[in-house]
Amino acid sequence: MKKVITVCPYCGSGCKLNLLVENGKVVGAEAANGVTNEGELCLKGYYGWDFLNDTKLLTPRLKQPMIRRQRGGEFEAVSWDEAIAFASSRLKTIKEQYGPDAIMMTGSSRGTGNESNYVAQKFARAVIGTNNIDCCARVCHGPSVAGLMATLGNGAMSNSICEIEDTDCIFVFGYNAADSHPIVARRILKAKEKGAKIIVCDPRFIETARIADLYLPLKNGSNMALVNAFANVLINEKLYKPSFVEQFAEGFDEYKAMVAKYTPEYTAEITGLDPELVKKAIRMYAQAPSATILWGMGVTQWGQAVDVVKGLSSLATLTGNLGRPNVGVGPVRGQNNVQGACDMGALPNTLPGYYSVTDDAARERFAKAWHVDSLPAKVGHSLTEVPHLIEEGELKAYYIFGEDPLQTEPDLGTMRKAFAKLDLIIVQDIFMTKTAMMADVILPATSWGEHENVFSSADRGFQRCYKAVEAPGDVKDDWEIHSLMATAMGYPMHYNNAQEIWDELRGLCHLYTGATYDKMADLGYVQWPCPTEDHPGTPWLYEGNRFDTPSGKALLFAAEWRPPLEKVDADYPLGLCTVREVGHYSCRSMTGNCSALQTLADEPGYVQIHPDDAALYGVKDQSLVWVSSRRGKVITRANINPRVNAGAVYMTYQWWIGACNELTVEHFDPISKTPEYKYSAVKVEAIADQSWAETHVRETYSKMKADMRKAALN
Amino acid sequence: MNRFIIAEPQNCIGCRTCEVACALAHPLPGGEDMLSPANFNPRLKVIKGARVSTPVLCRQCDDAPCANACPSGAIVRRDDSIQVLQERCVGCKTCMVACPYGAMEVTTVPQAAGVLKSRAAKAVALKCDLCIDNPAGPACIASCPTKCLHMVDQQRMAAITKQRREQAALDVPSLPL
Known part of the structure; x- marks a missing residue:
């Protein structure tokens, strides 16, 4: 039996594991002693590998290039030459007819790795000539990147996952570590054992709330009001560090004025929290010798998200919890390589290494290295703007790489209507998905485990994945597919292996220059910034309290609280919030x-509902129910759950039948364009005829699976 | 004293890794290799209540109600634990009724093809067997990412009791007796 070192392809914890390979087939996984996971894995790490054996439990693996000559027609298996010629000629025509900005691309925050994201964005910028490339950071931690870039100058976690257990106070805000990152949850438990205080702000009584010293069950949609109230108490009770603020921060006077009215008494009605509890919580945070704020989608998936991130960052600044070990701000990244896709410039506003596309010198340097006259300077479109841009006729082609927007974006009905109007849909993926079913061209790729690559974990740690098995069928590495497309479009591109790509990247980005393949060998872990080859990497940022902002100071920022867009009313009395469950990942x-x-x-997944609401709507535990909003109606199973708050319901987003994104509202944060997945008005209705409902779910599911199988296998 | 596995609820995050590890460590005869809802029979279950998450499993009672209740002598004490001799189980479910922890589950498995092939199914009574035949030890303990599951044997129990007594001695205030 062969053991092959890799990094878990699920959440952003960056757990190292060994794939066990026998006769060219993966037969198991065991934990390796990685920096973040220390020989532990969660269930996805231990049992999340057998998709590599094409189990066809849900969808079949894509094993051959396919094209569809007519919309609505059957897929036709073709050679790579024909598929590339078909896709590239159409893309070229669209570029000539409508210009490069009529083409949208995605990077992939998933199993493909950093090298292929680098090549994808190079394809967008140097070959097509557009900055229209984005990744699913847009729908998750986009606000963290935008907010922290503005306040501290770096959009990533300021400190490391390992440091969490040595902090004296963990302030958890809208972050359910147990379901999103079990291996980070483990660090929180270890911190608790070592005596750390734990504060949890979440409308649900999440696992971490069970061990919390203080639990603040705030009302859904009141984040900004609560963060402002914290700041208000810090200032009024003189709990902040004036010397730190004076020396290393700016904007204090405006900040103080903005939070002045947000006393805990004033915000009590908005947040639903006892003012004394709010004061106790922020005193506990401020008085700890070291404190760490961790947040997740409960902060970012709102129409007001960037403001809240800036507010949380300001709490860390006010209390001097930055620029040293065991403190900081921690937006814990959800997908395994969403940090990496951002690091590689799969974003509409930054080149690899976070150089702005509006930075003339950086663009010139990249253009020279990529042998093109110039690179586009106009910031590209965001992923979430796509449906509207299609409707307005601005986008004609969508090249989707390792993403399933027809499952994961909000308001899927609008999304499907828009997709039908595109002239060209290219999908590059490993499995048949709901999005791939709509494609004109399917370009099948190798999976995690079948290629070498580097991932970035949530705390900026570069790690290598080695190849364990040969890919089945006639598939290619993602970067090779992009290279073939580039070459066919008149830009000769060729790489022999992933390392060549990585070395090209290192040469262009000062943040990554020292992160060589050698240094990352086996269990190696290199956290950027790593500017030179003899540099060990950077576990925590802002040494000497020098921030990466233009002034070198941390910006204090607060904003007026805005309520969620949709209001609950008599027709739709419950607020739907979309969440994660530990056993499934992304579009599943x-x-x-x-x-x-x-x-x-x-299938069909669950809707978590408070016992009082269940009684009110006549819903029985485990029964099938309808959940509907102004946009759609889906069937799912009721989970009567005393840990959720009354007035809100919770659904996970990976189900096809219980697809909560049929219901979610299309409303975005104005800066990051991240959707308000956390609040849509819905109603829940009991179904009298349960046997009909069970049959309906079973038949619908079977048909969906059969259709996908037929399409993929021709 | 029998050995037993117990969880520290404060360290459980409800992830169910232990359930999968347990099911895979105890494949049922005649079943498929791949886990499916039909053959998923973990011998411990993660319970998530309003304020607690924890796996619940057999306490290996020294005076085991399941063993006392079993009419066919299928439940025995072996190697400081309570074990089921599946060949003797008739599937009467008395043990399920008797167990105060809900730690016993009676189910049927397809009968391995014998000479006579007279029966299509065989009853089995499933409970935690401490992975007694696994040289690597209990699968659940090894798999738990937060290490909340522990094997408690006589030695460990003695150590814990000693520590508690010492703590109790320290906690006694000076009393005017």
Whole structure:
């Protein structure tokens, strides 16, 4: 048996594991002693590998290039030459006819790796000539990147996952570590054992709330008001560090004025929290010798998200919890390589290494290295703007790489209507997905485990994945597919392996220059910035309290609280919030094909509802129910759950039948364009005829699976 | 004293890794290799209540109600634990009724093809067997990412009791007796 070192392809914890390979087939996984996971894995790490064996439990693996000559027609299996010629000629025509900005691309924050994201964005910028490339950071931690870039100058976690256990106070805000990052949850538990205080702000009584010293069950949609109230108490009770603020921060006077009215008494009605509890919580945070704020989607997936990130960053600045070990701000990244896709410039406003596309010198340097006359200077479009841009006729082609927007974007009905108007849809993926079903061209790629690559974990740690097995069928590495497309479009591009790509990247980005493949060998972990080859990497940022902002100071920022867009009313009396569950990942094309994970949770998923609401709407536990909003109606199973708050319901977003994104509202943060997945008005209705409902779910599911199988296997 | 596995609820995050590890460590005869809802029979279950998450499993009672209740002598004490001799189980479910922890589950498995093939199914009574035949030890303990599951044997129990007594001695205030 061969053991091959890799990094878990699911959340952003960056757990190292060994794939166990026998006769060219993966037969198991065991934990390796990685820096973040220290020989532990969660269930996705241990049991999330058998999709590599094409179990076809959910969807079949894509094993051959396919084209569809007519919309609505059948897929036709073709050679790579023909598929590339078909896709590139059409893309070229669209570029000539409508200009490069009529083409939109995605990077992939998933199993493909950093090298292929680098090549994808190079294809967008140097070959097509557009900055229209984005990744699913847009729908998750986009606000963290935008907010922290503005306040501190770096959009990533300021400190490391390992440091969490040595902090004296953990301030958890809208972050359910147990379901999103079990291995980070483990660090929180270890911190608790070592005596740290734990504060949890979340409308649900999440696992971490069970061990919290203080639990603040704030009302859904009141984040900004609460963060302002914290700041108000810090200032009024003189709990902040004036010397730190004076020396290393700016904007204090405006900040103080903005939060002046947000006393805990004033915000009590908005947040639903006892003013004394709010004061106790922020005193606990301020008085700890070291304190760490961790946040997740509960902060970012709102119409007001960037403001809240800036507010949280300001709490850390006010209390001097930056620029040293065991403190800081921690937006814990959700997908395994969403940090990496951002690092590689799969964003509409930054080149690899976070150089702005509006930075003339940086653009010139990249243009020279890529042998083109110039690179586009106009900031590209965001992923979430796509449906409207299609409707307005601005976008004609969408090249989707390792993403499933027809499952993961808000308001899927609008999305599907828009997709039908595109002239060209190219999907590059490993599995048949709902998005791939709509494609004109399918370009099948190698999976995690079948290629070498580097991932970035949530705390900026570069790690290598080695190749464990040969890919099945006639598939290619993602970077090779982009290279073939580039060459066919008149830009000769060729790489022999992933390392060549990585070395090209290192040469262009000062943040990554020292992170060589050698340094990352085996269990190696290199956290950027790593400017030179003899540099060990940077576990925590802002040494000497020098921030990466233009002035070198941390910006204090607060904003007026804005309520969520949609209001609950008599017709739609409940607020729907979309959440995660521990056993499934993203659109579930990978975890849904893993036997153990699929066994634990399958269609149509659950709607978590408080016992009082369940009684009010006549809903029985485990029964099938309708959940509907102004945009759609889906069937799912009721989970009567005393840990959720009355007035709100919670659904996870990976189900096809219980697809909560049929219901979610299309409303975005004005800066980051991140959707308000956390609040849509819905109603829940009991279904009298449960046997009809069970049959309906079973038949619908079987048909969806059969259709995908037929399409993929021709 | 029998050995037993117990969880520290404060360290459980409800992730169910232990359930999968347990099911995979105990494949049922005649079943498929891949886990599916049909053959998923973990011998411990993660319970998530309003304020607690924790796996619940057999306490290996020294005076085991399941063993006392079993009419066919299928439940025995072996190697400081309570074990089921599946060949003797008739599937009467008395043990399930008797167990105060809900730690016993009676189910049927397809009968391995024998000479006579007279029966299509065989009853089995499933409970935690401490992975007694696994040289690597209990699968659940090894898999738990937060290490909340522990094997408690006589030695460990003695150590814990000693520590508690010492703590109790320290906590006694000076009393005017």
